[in-house]
Amino acid sequence: MEYILIRHFGALYINGDPATEYPVLNGEWFAPSEHLRLGNTHGNGLPWIDIGHAYISVNPLITGISLECLWRKKLHLAKKVLIDGLAYQMRLIRAGAVSDSDLGEIGMFVDAYGNGSAKDYPKVWYDVPNSVSVDEGNYFQFSGRVARENVVLDGAMASEFCGMAWQPILEPIQPALDDKLQGKKLSIWTTAGDFVSGNLLELNDYDLVLEGGIFPEHSREQYSKHQFQAKAPAFHNPVGAFRRKADYRNEKMAPISRSFGTLYIDGRPAEPGVQLPQSAENPKIEIGNSDGRFIHWVVVGGLLVSRYDLVVGISWNALVHNALIESREITIDRLPYRIRLLRRGEDVEDLGEFKQYLRALGSPDNTAAPRKRVWLDDLGMEGDPFKPAAVRLRDGQYEMRVLNAGDRKNASWIPVLEPVQPELSDAQGEKIAIWTNTGEFVTGDLVEINDYDLLLSSGLCLSDDGSGHSPWVSNSGFCMAVDRKGIWSLQTYSKEAV
Known part of the structure; x- marks a missing residue:
């Protein structure tokens, strides 16, 4: 006898409370403020049919839902959901157009479910990829055979055909196996x-x-x-x-690193880790637009810190000359940041942000340790001729020391960048750049803000593996939705020419 696999997990939540009976009837009655989502398992969990690449809900979860309500609740979008700590893309079942013989995932579901069990099966909305219209929808129904229909609903007519059902599919989000x-x-x-x-x-x-x-x-x-x-x-x-x-x-992402920006010495691009010559008294040092020689940054909390010493053989006085100590705003690749030094802790011996930075770097076996002396900020020591530095001891540990402000020997500069982030309401209508919590870079024009997502037009997602995929980003074909929980930073591009 042939068997199918049924997995039980997850639950449908309405305004934060798990539904206790399925399907939820009369979905059209949901008010605009009511929030629907799939979340962690409650009770015995929802039953899902395993069709190989995805899981389809055994039964519709909501009935009596119109096309207009489907769009209003954004249930037509492919979006990332977390269930029991694991990530999935939630979307509609996909198949070809009504005129196309390709039943797609409908065929997989019907084959697993069995036509003979579907005498009272409702009409279910499904998705035709690359076909997007606010007043056009597709549904399927089966009893002995599969029937599909395309409906065009102009304006207020979108609230008609409210006898349809919502039956989601979950596609596991999987990392590269390496x-x-x-x-x-x-x-x-x-x-x-x-x-x-x-x-x-x-x-x-x-x-x-x-x-x-x-x-x-x-x-x-x-x-x-x-x-x-x-x-x-x-x-x-x-x-x-x-x-x-x-x-x-x-279940656990690796530390995030990013590469952008270039070091400039006296107006010329320089390699990160450059040793300043003894003859260089007060060179002009700055970080500017990316020019091939990228700076590698590691994420430390809400900061970006240079992964390696950016300049070696630099005095405190040279940092003062270039305004690289206290926080000030700069622009890199048309995006705003505040640049400064790593900050000490309140205690005189507390390495503060430098200690957090070392933890983010990991062990010296897989990353270069900073040089012997790393300048730290001098908050509270502004008038002192001696300035704080993290000094590496023979055993590889670091401790707080003070050095003469003119001392250059083995002293290095590790810059910190803080992304300058606007009020979210001020960013609407602007071209924005987003770094996600998992390291993907997303750009586009911010067209809509809601409690859960940001919607971008002309959206583009860049990932390290080249797939253009992010667990926080979904694409409906006409816009890109970014889950607000997955945003590490959001910046607006300057209006200057590229």
């Missing part, structure tokens, strides 16, 4: 339907080796296509190797 995942905690659904969790120790051409790997009890259920009889074998394995043909997701 060495960057080693040491990370993973969650895996196997192709046999088992749920596996553990720390990735090793990956090879055939297996993933996990430490502390477990099969939670009743991790999945197997159902006959026609009888839906549950079979729930239990598994447990404290350590093991698992085949690579599986659904895997990273």
